[in-house]
Amino acid sequence: MDVCVHFPVVREIGGKMTHLLRVDARENRDRVLAAARELFAESGLEVTMRQVARRAGVGPATLYRRFPTKHDLVLEAFEHELAECSSIVYDGAADPDPWRGFCFVVERTLLLNARNQGFTDAFMSAHPDVVDFAAHREQLGRTVTTIIRRAQAAGRLRPDFVFDDFAVILLAGRGLTAAPASTRDAAVRRFAGFTIDGLRAAATEADIRSGNGRSPS
Incomplete structure (x- = not known):
């Protein structure tokens, strides 16, 4: 009992x-x-x-x-890398403010690449056929393109910006992988800030006359 x-x-x-x-x-x-x-x-x-x-x-x-096995560890670590990249893009797409979502994707993707680009390069070189990286890139590319178009429709992103320009930004940011770890994130954020400033849609003369010029945010 x-x-x-x-x-x-x-x-x-x-x-x-x-x-x-x-x-x-x-x-x-x-x-x-x-x-x-x-x-x-x-x-x-x-x-x-x-x-x-x-x-x-x-x-x-x-x-x-x-x-x-080490292969198990390498593969799952890379899958986590892809998952984090996907999460950044989808979080940006879910932001109700298109410009803020665009800026988030630019900065966070640059940070991720600067921290782990060496791993991505090494994995793709050693295991080129293990993960369908092209399909992953194509899927995220479509979402990033949607983010770009929403930011342009909101009048915040310059109208001539295209997805290939986003890819160029990421390629330019790869140079920051060599920066010391202690200063790398700050350098990436500074680079992202300058880049984003150059991508803002210019205020029209009508905006300026009416006092509705776009804010810096």
Whole structure:
């Protein structure tokens, strides 16, 4: 009888323990993937599993339990890279303010590329056929084009800007991958700010006369 009374309590404690273990496992996995992306970007795919474990602050056994082979780790780290890129574009598209959404995509994509371009280049060189990167780029390209057109329709983005110009901006930003990590993000944001300033639609003479010239934001 006493066992029956306390059994629900035991189940509740067991459920909480299972939940905590799952949270801990997820956090370990996230740390491993973040560490792997950083190291692959810094040093290429020759980074060892032991180096990843050390950077992530987990033991080798934990690392291999989550990722039995280095190939598994490299592939999932790159998939996370693509997912983060997609998230930036879709978040920008979801912004009700078209210009703000456009600026968000420009700055955040430049930041992502500056931090992890080395990893992307190394992965595509070593595994050119593992991920359909062309399809990923085409899908996001359509969404970015929609963002561009919305910002132009709102009168905020210069009307001659096209998706190929967005690609040129990203290519120009690749030079910032060589900047020291301590100053890189600030340099990218400065570059993004100058770039965005040059892409604003000019206020028309009618706007100026009426006092409705566009604000700098």
